[in-house]
Amino acid sequence: xxxxxxxxxxxxxxxxxxxxAALVSERVARKTGMSDFEQIVSSTCHYLRGEWPVxxxxxxxxxxxxxxxxxxxxxxxxxxVDSATMTVxxxxxxxxxxxxxxxxxxxxxxxxxEQFVFSAVxxxxxxxxxx
Numbered sequence: 177x178x179x180x181x182x183x184x185x186x187x188x189x190x191x192x193x194x195x196x197a198a199l200v201s202e203r204v205a206r207k208t209g210m211s212d213f214e215q216i217v218s219s220t221c222h223y224l225r226g227e228w229p230v231x232x233x234x235x236x237x238x239x240x241x242x243x244x245x246x247x248x249x250x251x252x253x254x255x256x257v258d259s260a261t262m263t264v265x266x267x268x269x270x271x272x273x274x275x276x277x278x279x280x281x282x283x284x285x286x287x288x289x290e291q292f293v294f295s296a297v298x299x300x301x302x303x304x305x306x307x
Contacts, residue, residue: 214239216286217266220293231301234262237293242269255296264296 210218221237243253243265252274256265271292298304 213268213272213289216289217293220290221264221297224294224297228301232262232297235297235300236261236263238263238265240265240267243267254292257296257300259300262300264293264300266292266296 217237217239221235225232225235243256245252252267252270254267254270254275256267257263258265266289271289275288
């Protein structure tokens, strides 16, 4: 009979065992099938819908890897707006690779992505992004 080594349990001040685990397990996070980037775009769009429920009632959003560029293009867009279908398309690769040289932490990265979502929705509504 072989005994498997058991990790020593730590106990809190009330004598109960303490276990440390992530708030959201990897299994739950993978279940959605969304990347961190897509989750940030989606949660930002949901937030904006809550802020302007009438204006953004029909808001649709898409995350694409990169835009198709013409041979004479001088800039790579970070997003596209289609007013007819109330759709914003956020381009992942240009946002991650071309605009943000210094990433300090997850919140910095989140704010960087949100900036482009806010700008795209503001353009869709014909307003300034920060008003």
